Amino acid sequence: MQIYICVKHVPDSAVHITILSKNRIDENISFLLNPYDEHAVTEAVKIKNNNPGSEIIAVCLGKNDAEKTIRSAMAMGADRGILIACDENHDSIITALALKVAIEQDGNPELIFTGKESIDAEGMQTMFRIGALFDFPVATNVVKLDIDADKAIVDCELSGGITDTYEMSLPCILGAGRGLNTPRYPTFPDVVKSKKKPIQKIAFTDLNIKDSASKMSIVEFVPLKQNREPKEIKGDANLVAKEIVRILKQEAKVI
Amino acid sequence: MMKNIGIIIELDNKRIKETNFAMITMARAKNIQLFAFVMDAYAASVKDDLESFGISNIVEIGLAPDQQNNPVIRAKAMINAIKEFNISMVFGLSSAMGKDLLPRIAAQINAPLVMDCFYVDLERKLVKTSQYSGKTIATIQLTGPIIVVGIRPNAIEPIKAQAFAQVLKFDSSNLAAKDFRVIKSGGIDKATNINLSEADVIIAGGRGMKNSENFTLLSHCAEKLNAAVGASRVAVDSGWVPYSMQVGQTGEKVSPKVYIACGISGSIQHFAGMKTSGMVIAINTDENAAILSNCDYYAVADALEIIPKLTKILENG
Numbered sequence: 001m002q003i004y005i006c007v008k009h010v011p012d013s014a015v016h017i018t019i020l021s022k023n024r025i026d027e028n029i030s031f032l033l034n035p036y037d038e039h040a041v042t043e044a045v046k047i048k049n050n051n052p053g054s055e056i057i058a059v060c061l062g063k064n065d066a067e068k069t070i071r072s073a074m075a076m077g078a079d080r081g082i083l084i085a086c087d088e089n090h091d092s093i094i095t096a097l098a099l100k101v102a103i104e105q106d107g108n109p110e111l112i113f114t115g116k117e118s119i120d121a122e123g124m125q126t127m128f129r130i131g132a133l134f135d136f137p138v139a140t141n142v143v144k145l146d147i148d149a150d151k152a153i154v155d156c157e158l159s160g161g162i163t164d165t166y167e168m169s170l171p172c173i174l175g176a177g178r179g180l181n182t183p184r185y186p187t188f189p190d191v192v193k194s195k196k197k198p199i200q201k202i203a204f205t206d207l208n209i210k211d212s213a214s215k216m217s218i219v220e221f222v223p224l225k226q227n228r229e230p231k232e233i234k235g236d237a238n239l240v241a242k243e244i245v246r247i248l249k250q251e252a253k254v255i
Numbered sequence: 256m257m258k259n260i261g262i263i264i265e266l267d268n269k270r271i272k273e274t275n276f277a278m279i280t281m282a283r284a285k286n287i288q289l290f291a292f293v294m295d296a297y298a299a300s301v302k303d304d305l306e307s308f309g310i311s312n313i314v315e316i317g318l319a320p321d322q323q324n325n326p327v328i329r330a331k332a333m334i335n336a337i338k339e340f341n342i343s344m345v346f347g348l349s350s351a352m353g354k355d356l357l358p359r360i361a362a363q364i365n366a367p368l369v370m371d372c373f374y375v376d377l378e379r380k381l382v383k384t385s386q387y388s389g390k391t392i393a394t395i396q397l398t399g400p401i402i403v404v405g406i407r408p409n410a411i412e413p414i415k416a417q418a419f420a421q422v423l424k425f426d427s428s429n430l431a432a433k434d435f436r437v438i439k440s441g442g443i444d445k446a447t448n449i450n451l452s453e454a455d456v457i458i459a460g461g462r463g464m465k466n467s468e469n470f471t472l473l474s475h476c477a478e479k480l481n482a483a484v485g486a487s488r489v490a491v492d493s494g495w496v497p498y499s500m501q502v503g504q505t506g507e508k509v510s511p512k513v514y515i516a517c518g519i520s521g522s523i524q525h526f527a528g529m530k531t532s533g534m535v536i537a538i539n540t541d542e543n544a545a546i547l548s549n550c551d552y553y554a555v556a557d558a559l560e561i562i563p564k565l566t567k568i569l570e571n572g
Contacts, residue, residue, distance in 0.1 A: 011387060013388045013504045013523060013524055013527060014523050014524070016390075017387045017390045017391055019391065025387070025391070035504070035505050036505070091367075093365065093367065096362075119388060119504060119505075119527075120386060120387055120388075121386055122370070122371065122384075122385070122386060122508075123368075123369075123370065124354055124358055124370050125358035125361060125362065125368055125370070127358075128358040128359050128361070128362035129358075129361075129362045131362065132362040132363050132365070136434075137327070137434040137435040138359070138362075140354070140355060140358075141354070141355075153438070156355075157499060158351040158352070158355075158441055159350070159351035159450035159451065159452060159499070159507075161497050161499035161500075162441035163439075163441050164324070164326075164437065164439065164440050164441050165437070165438040165439035165440075166435060166436065166437055166438065167435075167436040167438050168434055168435050168436075169433075169434040169435075172434070178498055178501075178505050178506070179498050179499070212365070213398075213399060213400075214365050214366055214367050214398060214399030214400075215367055215397075215398045215399065216367045216368070216369060216395050216396070216397055216398075217395065217396045217398070218393055218394070218395055218396075219381065219394040219395065219396050220393070220394040221386070221391045221392070221393055221394075222391065222392050222394075223390065223391055223392075224385060224389060224390055224391060224392050224530065224531075226530060226549055228535065228549055228550055228551050229551070230537075230547060230548060230549070230550050230551065230552070230553050231551065231552050231553075232552075232553055232554070232555070233552055233553065233554040234554075237556060237557075237560040237561050237564050238564055240538075240554045240556055240561050240564075241561055241564035241565040241567075241568055242568060244515075244536060244552075244554075244561070244565055245565065245568050245569065247534075247536065247552060248456075248480070248513060251534070252512055252513045252533070252534050254455055254456050254480070254512050254513050255480060255481075255569070
């Protein structure tokens with residue numbers, strides 16, 4: 001079974017974001033493998049263990065530096081990587097097209113994973129776009145997965161712990177949610193081994209992706225300013241509780 | 256030229272969720288016809304509510320009973336309705352249901368989509384949303400014959416505007432989903448718990464809650480406040496509450512009117528999930544906790560003491 005994982009190279013959530021010009025951020029910061037993608041890689045390794053002879057391929061559309069993220073995925077268990085190298089950021093319409101073409105050129109996917117969202121753009125849609133291009137069924141926020149012959153049985157979380165269970169035929173696309181598993185972080189030998197695994201580099205321009213009539217383009221970034229001015233509520237527990245009730249009633253007007 | 260905007264209405268126990276009204280308010284403008292798409296109820300039962308917020312067309316989408324919970328069918332039915340009624344902009348909630356339905360629709364018709372928008376410029380097709388863990392606000396231009404936007408719950412205050420609506424029936428009972436079968440449905444419109452992404456008030460606990468049992472203090476208080484209960488990653492990773500309650504970078508992103516943080520220190524990752532809240536009230540024993548310098552009100556106190564007292568006052572009215 002060939003399992004493809006679409007991974008994204010994203011800024012570390014702890015770093016400060018500096019806006020350079022209207023629609024560009026300073027990318028000279030620490031980037032890493034999108035956290036939800038870690039769940040996807042971990043799940044793929046589990047499936048590979050149950051299906052000997054399977055192969056896990058991490059695919060990434062990104063700048064040259066995104067090789068680091070593919071190496072992280074390989075240290076966690078991906079067998080090889082494909083980097084679609086580009087010079088600029090693309091929206092999810094173009095991203096899905098590029099990933100689809102690269103996967104199609106490479107092999108025969110039985111399963112394609114993504115994270116349920118990326119922590120930078122938070123678009124939540126690339127898995128559905130890949131699914132539409134391949135005409136494969138899609139499920140997102142997958143928190144449980146069983147492969148049964150040519151079918152995938154998945155639990156998807158809606159909210160508040162409520163889940164739906166779906167049966168999809170293979171091949172299918174899965175957006176990994178946090179409840180899917182506990183990521184297995186690589187050991188030092190894993191990291192060393194990952195350096196020897198192959199990464200195929202393709203130029204985005206060689207994929208001949210046509211410009212789309214539908215698009216999403218960033219016009220402007222502005223920093224989110226938090227103008228909160230903390231006021232202390234003083235007094236014993238009773239007074240504090242009373243004051244909170246007053247605030248909820250008179251200021252927030254929620255009760 | 257007159258534009259048609261289609262609004263996907265979400266119901267909860269056959270009643271319209273409050274969060275729909277702010278979404279309708281955002282879509283109202285001159286030269287715009289509003290179409291409310293109702294999939295889970297008879298249009299007649301929600302007509303008054305929708306009219307009072309300015310809806311002039313209610314489209315009742317009739318699905319086969321055994322297909323109602325199938326997200327693929329729901330998306331297909333919506334796509335057919337979008338085409339039938341010449342919709343050029345689709346509005347839906349960035350809710351648990353919307354996070355599945357809206358991208359399914361956008362992907363199938365190759366339309367641009369931005370989720371979690373708190374501002375929409377109808378004329379110029381510009382939207383605003385947060386990116387980079389809530390650290391920036393991005394203005395995004397959508398281009399395409401049909402555009403789809405997911406609206407952040409509680410983004411604006413709903414404003415009433417009386418209209419008179421015609422009810423249109425749209426039969427979609429003949430749709431099928433190949434390759435995709437629903438085995439068990441948790442129930443899109445049957446959720447009894449108030450869900451985090453749409454709650455007006457959230458009361459959340461962190462390390463300071465100390466154990467799983469203490470979280471019942473929060474749920475008792477939440478009942479009185481009609482609030483949802485959330486948690487920090489520490490509380491989830493300690494196994495006190497399920498991960499579905501987690502607010503933060505890798506949990507739920509929330510924007511309630513009031514966020515009450517109990518024993519939560521306020522890491523960058525936690526802020527990523529709740530910084531767009533209206534008012535933040537923090538209770539923490541540690542006067543150096545990061546959250547105390549980035550909130551509206553704080554008490555240096557033990558939430559385990561304050562919360563039961565708060566519940567009691569609310570009980571006694």
